[in-house]
Amino acid sequence: MILSSWLAFRAIWIVYLLALVLYTVWFRSGQDVWGRRASRTLRIGVAAHTVGLVVLGVVRGEWPPVSLGETFSLLAWSTAAIYVYLEFRSREWGMGLMAAFIITTFSVVAAWAGPSAQVAAVLRDYFFAPHALANIFAFGCFTMSAFLSLAYVLQYRQLRNRNPGLLLQRLPALETLDRMARQAVRIGFFFLSVGLVLGAILAENAWGTPWSWDPKQCMTLLTWMLYGGVLVLRRMRDWQGGRVAVTNLVAFASMISGLVLIRVLVDSAHRFG
Amino acid sequence: MKICLLGQNHRTAPIELRERLAFDDHKHARLGELIARENAIEEGVVLSTCNRVEVYTVSRHDRTLETLGGLLAEVHGVALPEWEQTTYFHEDDQAVRHLFRVASGLDSLVLGEGQILAQVKSAVTFAKDKALSRDVLLRVFHDAVACGKRVRTDTKVGEGAVSVAYAAVSLARKIFKNLEEETVLVIGAGETGRQVARHLQMFGVRDIRVTNRSRERGSRLADELNATLVPYDQFPRQMGQAGIVITATSAPGRTVDEPMMRAAVREGQRRASFLIDLSVPRAIDPEVNRIAGVFLYNVDDLQGIVLDGEDRRRLEAAKAEGIVDEQLSRFLDWYHGHRLAPVMAELREKYEQIRRTELETVRTRLDPAQQEEFDRLTGRMVRKLLHAPTVGMKRLGRDHGDALVDELRTLFGLDSEKQE
Incomplete structure (x- = not known):
């Protein structure tokens, strides 16, 4: 219990931080050897993190997330996992610095918040863990894709203005960023759909009805429709990279503000811990 | 030497x-x-x-x-x-x-x-x-x-880019994921256009199409680049199929205007187009840059990128000279040692000869223990005598060149015929 919780929370941010440092070295020097090391470190981090989370769940008898800290830990893990996948597919380290920064931030928050031993009643439903995990993983995907779209927009602007700066020299090609963002959205959308369905089942079990106009449920559905819209718009011919990237950012911004609003303003049965 | x-x-x-x-x-x-x-x-x-x-x-x-x-x-x-x-x-x-x-x-x-x-x-x-x-x-x-x-x-x-052609390739690689999958259309037969196409080829581009007002010149360029020749009247349509378009013509007026480009982008369903206008006067209407997904660069833009890089490189050159000095110093250490090595070896051999000869003359008068003692004594002496010349030679060798070798031979009475 101690080791796994230690691994999943207290220590893993060190590995991610190391990856961040290595990506920074690569970014500044441009030497491949550092990119390889950074990538390897990140992958080891994800593997160790996975082990930690799995063991934590097995030993405790309850699967994360159970608390805020665990949510963030899962979030860090999700973002890391999706980035590792995207990096593997695209074979470029250009986004590593940004990704590692996000991952490290999430895992530091997780370490600070820590795991929790308290488990609320509703969480004892078997469907809870997969539901939460799917949603968190989707969030990680959307976060990654938002930053990819941001990078796209920045690079697009610079190239259009005909003064490509040194800063963006390491970023992958526009086409690559576009593809990575698209993959991230697709995967995120899939998991969000899964999360929604599982959530409905959970709601049925806990409150008797699959849909109760609960703010969080509504927000999730809205997010689902937003990103669904992004995916549809991509398929339209006229929509070239720049516009799609902006749409993606708008969807992400909406999702974030929605989540923040709900946390701050609304009291909902969806809250716990 | x-x-x-x-x-x-x-x-x-x-x-x-x-x-x-x-x-x-x-x-x-x-x-x-x-x-x-x-x-x-x-x-x-x-x-x-x-x-x-x-x-x-x-x-x-x-x-x-x-x-x-x-x-x-x-x-x-x-x-x-x-x-x-x-x-x-x-x-x-x-x-x-x-x-x-x-x-x-x-x-x-x-x-x-x-x-x-x-x-x-x-x-x-x-x-x-x-x-x-x-x-x-x-x-x-x-x-x-x-x-x-x-x-x-x-x-x-x-x-950084060291030439207009290289700058063009760097930009292309920032736009397209895989140059091997992109088609390049070259309009005109200007020299810089040829160079840019060549560079793109070096970085993986396989499909190059060439078109020119004069069929003969176009054909020649196509042969040189191992490219496909396209009839000039078809070039608007070809633009829609090419991710990279290079214009290097000397024709007056705009060869490519905005409506033409828009039509090409629409027809070819292009998500991104990289247009390199190397002609002076410009062959592509600057308004074309307003079309979403189109990146239009002319000669000035590309040269600006090169010059930008050059200033930075000049700053780095000073550092580079420092490294050259260091590396040179290390080489020279080896070189001077190498040049003097034969002399030092011969000197050592000569002193060793003297030592052995002298030992031989007293050997018969000594018992084994004393022989060994004398052997060690003379060995120590020779080594100590050689120490100063060895170190000194290394030091002098750096500042004095070839002449030193001859002078050392004279000084120590070594055969000059033994020179390698």
């Missing part, structure tokens, strides 16, 4: 002269034969590129310049006086420093270019295969290549 360099580069001689002294494989081999026959010259490496011709040698006497000059005249059929004014001749430290700088791209037409390093490598490989270079020049070139590599790794002198 001296390392000598005789050469010309883009700064000292115009292309008309340089091309007459350039070495192809045949001339290279011929020079090799002549050097092999020449007793005074022991090793030779030729570095012949479009911007320089340099011959590095290791020779035993002081008249290398004349000897080498004569050999070159024989190989190229060009008389000595014709090119004497435009060549430079360096020896030892200066010759090696020159090579180190050349390998690091500091002497190139475009500061920091990296092709020269590979050229230096192949020059010495050629010489090695023909047994034209042995320990000294091999070491010089090996260290020069190491210096070049270090300069390129530790400084940014090689970073």
Whole structure:
């Protein structure tokens, strides 16, 4: 219990931080050897993190997330996992610095918040863990894709203005960023759909009805429709990279503000811990 | 023993002269034969590129310049006086420093270019295969290549676009994921356009299409680039299929205007188009840049990128010179040691001879224990006597050149015939 919780929370941010440092070295020097090391470190981090989370769940008898800290830990893990996948597919380290920064931030928050031993009643439903995990993983995907779209927009602007700066020299090609963002959205959308369905089942079990106009449920559905819209718009011919990237950012911004609003303003049965 | 360099580069001689002294494989081999026959010259490496011709040698006497000059005249059929004014001749430290700088791209037409390093490598490989270079020049070139590599790794002198064509390729790689999958359309047969297309080819582009008002010129360019020729009247449609369009025409007026480009983008369902307008006056209407997904760059834009890079590279060049100094210093340590090694060895041998001879004369009068004692005593003495000269030689060797070797031989009474 101690080791796994230690691994999943207290220590893993060190590995991610190391990856961040290595990506920074690569970014500044441009030497491949550092990119390889950074990538390897990140992958080891994800593997160790996975082990930690799995063991934590097995030993405790309850699967994360159970608390805020665990949510963030899962979030860090999700973002890391999706980035590792995207990096593997695209074979470029250009986004590593940004990704590692996000991952490290999430895992530091997780370490600070820590795991929790308290488990609320509703969480004892078997469907809870997969539901939460799917949603968190989707969030990680959307976060990654938002930053990819941001990078796209920045690079697009610079190239259009005909003064490509040194800063963006390491970023992958526009086409690559576009593809990575698209993959991230697709995967995120899939998991969000899964999360929604599982959530409905959970709601049925806990409150008797699959849909109760609960703010969080509504927000999730809205997010689902937003990103669904992004995916549809991509398929339209006229929509070239720049516009799609902006749409993606708008969807992400909406999702974030929605989540923040709900946390701050609304009291909902969806809250716990 | 001296390392000598005789050469010309883009700064000292115009292309008309340089091309007459350039070495192809045949001339290279011929020079090799002549050097092999020449007793005074022991090793030779030729570095012949479009911007320089340099011959590095290791020779035993002081008249290398004349000897080498004569050999070159024989190989190229060009008389000595014709090119004497435009060549430079360096020896030892200066010759090696020159090579180190050349390998690091500091002497190139475009500061920091990296092709020269590979050229230096192949020059010495050629010489090695023909047994034209042995320990000294091999070491010089090996260290020069190491210096070049270090300069390129530790400084940014090689970073950034070094030519308009390279700048174009860098931009293309920022837009497209895989150049191999992109189609390039070249409109016009201008020289810069050709270079850009060539560069793109070097970086993986496989599908190049060429079109020109004059079918004949277009056909020639297509052959040169191994490209497909497209009829001129079809070029608007072709633009929709090409991710990269290069215009290098001399025709007046705009060849490509906004409606044409919009139609091409729509028809070809293009998500991104990279247009490189190398023509002056510009062949592509600047308004085209307003179309989403279109990146239009003209000559000024590209040159701006190159110049931007050049300023940065110049700053890095100072760092690079520092590295050259360091590497040179290390090489010279080895070189001076290498040159003096035979002398030191002979001195040691001579003193050892004396020691053995003297020991022999008293051996019969001593018992075994005493013999051993004397053996050790004399050994210690000789070593101590040799210590100061050895250290001193190393120190002096750095500041004094070849002449020191002769003087040392005289000083210590060593045979001058033993000179290697």
